[in-house]
Amino acid sequence: MKKFNKIIIVFLLIFLAQSCSDNDRDLYDGTPVINFNNGVSSKVLVLSTQTAPYNDIKIKYGTVRPTQGSNTVTLLVDKTKSTAVEGVDFQILSATDELADGETNGEFTVRVFKSPAVQVGKTVVFNLKSSSIPNAVFNQAYTLSIGLTCPASSFPGLFTVNNILFGSYDVEIVAGTTQNTIILKDYIEAGFDITLNYDPTAGTVSLPATPQPTGYVNGANGMILMKAAVDGSKGTIDFCNRKMNLRLSYGTPTGATYTSGGATSYADVFTGY
Numbered sequence: 001m002k003k004f005n006k007i008i009i010v011f012l013l014i015f016l017a018q019s020c021s022d023n024d025r026d027l028y029d030g031t032p033v034i035n036f037n038n039g040v041s042s043k044v045l046v047l048s049t050q051t052a053p054y055n056d057i058k059i060k061y062g063t064v065r066p067t068q069g070s071n072t073v074t075l076l077v078d079k080t081k082s083t084a085v086e087g088v089d090f091q092i093l094s095a096t097d098e099l100a101d102g103e104t105n106g107e108f109t110v111r112v113f114k115s116p117a118v119q120v121g122k123t124v125v126f127n128l129k130s131s132s133i134p135n136a137v138f139n140q141a142y143t144l145s146i147g148l149t150c151p152a153s154s155f156p157g158l159f160t161v162n163n164i165l166f167g168s169y170d171v172e173i174v175a176g177t178t179q180n181t182i183i184l185k186d187y188i189e190a191g192f193d194i195t196l197n198y199d200p201t202a203g204t205v206s207l208p209a210t211p212q213p214t215g216y217v218n219g220a221n222g223m224i225l226m227k228a229a230v231d232g233s234k235g236t237i238d239f240c241n242r243k244m245n246l247r248l249s250y251g252t253p254t255g256a257t258y259t260s261g262g263a264t265s266y267a268d269v270f271t272g273y
Helices: 022-027
Strands: 008-010 041-047 054-063 071-077 090-092 096-099 105-113 122-130 142-149 157-163 167-175 181-185 194-199 204-206 212-217 223-228 235-238 243-251 257-259 266-272
Touching (some): 041 105, 054 142, 096 105, 194 212, 204 243
Parallel strands (some): 041 142
Antiparallel strands (some): 054 105, 071 096, 090 105, 122 142, 157 167, 157 266, 204 235, 212 223, 223 243, 243 257, 243 266
């Protein structure tokens, strides 16, 4: 049995704060302003074995209130902050987009090419511009990370894990029974496997929404459960180098979350061998 050290059980009270809700937008009566309204960063990984020479992704933007008349919005590349080169690493399929009267959302398509993609990765920073719609004072830079990844089939095998609560030990990782999943065999205790979800395009990994039993019983608190990181963060998975940084939290059957060193979300680090 692995030793479970230095934990303190706490119950978390989660307060949800919402900004710029639909109601707030309806009440806003100022000038429409453009911004990247669906996140300000993303990552695209080109698969080394894919036959398609490129991947297309969407970059979304919008306005705080409906526009008036016909408006042209342009997607610009900030070359001073970008390491990827337009026309070599990527291409904006149409650098302009039209927002018709009453519209609040638009998007651009960016094509990322396979041949120049590298594992180390490159970034490109985008900005917005319109002659008829002012820019907002927020969400004005969008960062796209571009990289190369290997097939997920190259990842399973034996790993050394540095588990924040249970120490360092060896673990076997196998392919899951459903698409885009892997399984940590006997992760904490024998007979208790942990299933993970991964996104092969974004290179992220996370636990499912439903907590999973680890097999370790911590006294009166009962079975320790492994669950998605309560801070909302996702881990990273590198199929080529067989490395994984898994973000997670540990909890109890009653919904409480364990803390260690004041933290409620941790990173378990896996290195293949």
